[in-house]
Amino acid sequence: MSGYALYGVNYYPAGEITGLSYMRFRAMGKQWFLEPPFREPPLVLLESTPTLTMVGVVLTEPLTGELWTCTMISDGYKGASSKDCSTSATDITVNRSIFVGTSALFEPNVGVTTVVSNNLFFGGEECSSACPTTKMVTFAGQGNLTVVHNKVYGGYGGFRILAPCSTFKAWEDNVAAGNAVGFNLEVEGSCGSLFLEGYRNSAGITANTQEVMQTLGRSSKCI
């Protein structure tokens, strides 16, 4: 990458992951037992990261339990972002991937697109203790969310929905199975008209909304 040296100064570009495809993370993340910033997820992205595409990725033997959520790094790293490493400004595509013991937060800003399709999320005992798998997959933000053909197994909370209905451009065949709570419509503005399909969750749905429509539950103890 020549050309970044000029007048005796090295100019280093912002980091970029041009693709993660059909690869596997093992034993990634660190220091789950410490508070941030000492605890780090496997991926520490920049707020300004334009795109991230993950296809066919596998993450097992996690040490943190979060995929990319992290907290502000105030100092100590030359060149590190001074802002929260949010993914809300990043166009994210996660497709055909498998995450074990790892939660993921999707919260696109207005104009930002997130596509989550054909993925499996496993909770349960895969992570070391204190891993935050209590809320496996969270959808928030005001951008464009496409969520199709995903399954969440065995987490404390399966799908956590904070985003309003206008955010969901597509929602189809998303199944929560074997979780303590299949779907958690956590805030009053959470979209309550998504088709929620749950199997053998302890509680199919918990909601803080006025109305919940289109649910389908099987062997869940309560809705």
Added chain:
Amino acid sequence: MNDLSLFLSLSLIFLITLLTYSTFHVSQQLALNSSVPCNHEPLDMNSGRMCSAELPCGDNGCADVIIWDGWTVHIMLRRINEKMAEFEAVHFVSLFLTGLLYPNIFYFDVVWLEQVTLDVTTPFMNSLTIRGTLIVQYDAVEELALHANLINIKGGRLIIGNATHPFIGPQFQLFLHGDMYFHGKECTVPVNEFITEFGCWKQIVVNGELSVYGKPIEAVTRTLIRDAAAGDSVLYLDGDLTGWNIGDEVIVSSTESGGQPEYFIVGGILNGSILQLGSSSTSRTGLGVLATPKIGTTVEVEDQASNLDRTVLDGRATVSLLSRNVEIRGGYDSTYDYISGVGPDLSNYGGTIRLWDAWQEDKDGWCVLFHVFISDVWLRRLRVAFFCPTLLLLLFSTYLCHVSSVDIGMTQ
């Protein structure tokens, strides 16, 4: 004319001095590294076993001499070029240069290292700095691995396959090991002034490009089409298992409330879509049989009273392939690292890929003469290459000679 000759002579002397210093600088770093004794029990790089007088490790013993920050790709290349005798006892990479040599060590602002192809397994390095492009040979015929504590993509690129040429070799593994004396300790300080700017954290730092593309897999997840009972070792799936091989690892989801997934090794594939389970890492017995029953059938429901149209309830178990031919590991495995000697219960086990914002730093060997305005950049420092003291001495000497010459002329 005399002034010009003198100037050129001094410049020549200066360049010779510079090159001598640079070479010494490199040699000094190498010497430092080579003289570092084994400060913990040496381990065999391949097997992980302890070395001893009875069972020496031969060439692979004492691999921890490479745990120093000076070990960068620059040094590696330098070593290959000069065939340094002191490192002949260590197995090393056969990096192929397809570009020019690195410039940084000579402090010239010339072409950066263009491209290196990694086609063998590296020894254990403390840091690997990538200023140019390091490409893992995408069609390697043997298993490859890269072992390091820190990988610093510093303006360069690390390409482990890309969209057009994914890595299709049998296996590439990138290990972030850690050193038992630094990374195995309690590490609550990101920056440790006694070690490096990265402290005792092991990570992949990206100020450039990271591309990781493994071999595409046609079917990542399949679904059961028959119920399976506990104790079964054969699963009937809803499609062919192209790309799944005997020995691969799969995960089978639970269909019970609060159930745990089960892991198996593929024992065989029959008729393209029937999976024979091999050994299991989650089974108490280790045998390739299901611990709990799995649902493999669907149910259709319809309820006009609640306006529920005919709907398929599909709570079937899934089987997913976990094996990939490219892996990034935060340690040797999830329980133990044979280099650092620690496991996840100690601090700083694991690894992180951290993207950094754009930043800049002064180049070694350059000095600021003065500041100047440039139209497209509001302020840019005008710099000159080489060592400042030498340069200033050169300029001062030239000035003195010029003055002396003038004085002599006046006297005459």
